[in-house]
Amino acid sequence: MTAMVKAEGVHKAYGAVQVLKGIDLEVQTGEVFCLIGPSGSGKSTFLRCINHLEKINAGRLYVDGELVGYRQKGDKLYELKDSEVAQQRRDIGMVFQRFNLFPHMTAAENVMEAPIQVKGVSKSQARERAHELLTKVGLGDKAGNYPSQLSGGQQQRVAIARALAMEPKLMLFDEPTSALDPELVGDVLDVMRDLAESGMTMVVVTHEMGFAREVGDSVVFMDGGVVVESGNPREVLTNPQHERTQAFLSKVL
């Protein structure tokens, strides 16, 4: 197994506020990697660094062996041009907490947009693929609906289909079920479980400990911008070694 994501001493600060204080971790290809921790621990920020929505201040971050956002020549780093950053992002799918579907497009159009605009796929081909993906997430009959006509859970599944349409090698999930009614969480988690079984590499920021335990291959507990504890979710979540982890888990479980 090779590392799909590799972080070496990743630091991120907003002005004087240090959000990430040296993250080192590796996400192996094909694994489901869960990031847990209290709000403000930096887990979402770290996730957003992986596809360069946030610029890191120090350290190195690699996706599939490629430096994210920079090019290294000798010991000098060069910032990538916007078009090169966009090129890198093509292969990384992202699902947001608040879905961020395009409200002026139907579900199918949302899914078709990037393949047509970015990859130059033909419209008919993109439509066919969109229907396949929407069927896969259980929304084959909602292709013509606008996001405002869908429930939160349905919107999030469309968002997953939209990300998958680019055939990414890595999927990032930023608290994908946090904005959903408890009843609807299950549908989204089912889709993610199927995706994990198909062998997709996934980095998931989540508060769903059940999901992390059942589906996750690795889990990292973050607090205050550092990794506190990591390992197999069945061990970390049931028998945490660090007292900060114990305190957190006793509150959420």
Next chain:
Amino acid sequence: MTDKFDKEPADGKPSAGVSKEGTALAPEAIKAIPVRHYGRWISGVIVLGLLALLINAFATAKKINWGAVGDYIFDPTVLAGAGRTLLISILAMIMGVVLGVILAVMRMSKNPVTSSVAWLYIWIFRGTPVYVQLLIWFNLALVFEYLNLGPFYKDEMVQVMTPFMAALLGLGLNEAAYMAEICRAGLMAVDEGQTEAAHALGMSHGKTLRRIVIPQAMRVIVPPTGNEFINMLKTSSLVYVVTYNELLRATSTIGSTSYAVMELLFVASIWYLVMTSVFSVFQYYLERRFARGSLRQLPPTPWQKVKANLISIGGRERGASA
């Protein structure tokens, strides 16, 4: 229905929906007497009465020759003037919208050169009167004697800067400055998450703007733009200073030669009202189009509203008896 028969007696006490015969019915529809709005009726009558008095005062004014209004309303010169007003307003507005969007995007750019250029443009064109701008364009030959585009085109500026060109540039470039601010507000109103989602999919800045942000900004941009256009129809009367023969100039010319100044101003006003009314209908449909996706159900068109009202009046009887 059969389920209801089985269930309702089972829970012991009859519910409100069960009548004496024991047949289960939906609760009877409420037939209450609506609140009477006497105040509305009284104020409505008063307003209509005052309006009638006002119309009467104008209509019977001995010093206004209403016959002249009828005589000149379809006068070819007036019609041509109205056509020019419409033409210059539409062209200037198109110029304003296109340039305005470009300026708004430039103003919000990360590039300090483009954002400063946009800022400077808006500062100058919004900060000086249109009247002055029109005259500057018209008299541009004072500064640039020739328009010289190298191998492509060369001519004397006086030849190029016709009244039409001066009017178009004066109105269009001024409008662009206002439209830029309207567009900027619209672009800023689109949720940041939309840009992030598009970027995360690998879309470039340009594509994100064109495909994702601008279409959503339009919903915010269209209503004030409609307002701007209606304003433009009337501001266009200023172009008389560059001798462009639009509606107001055409009517005033006739008015002063035929000694019917006020009458011809009424003629002009009627045409302005017609144009703004027609445009308001167009704007309604435009807003409806850009509301796609943001509302669960599009608002009805005026025609659908009339139809729905007719059906509900006709259907009230049936609804009550069923």
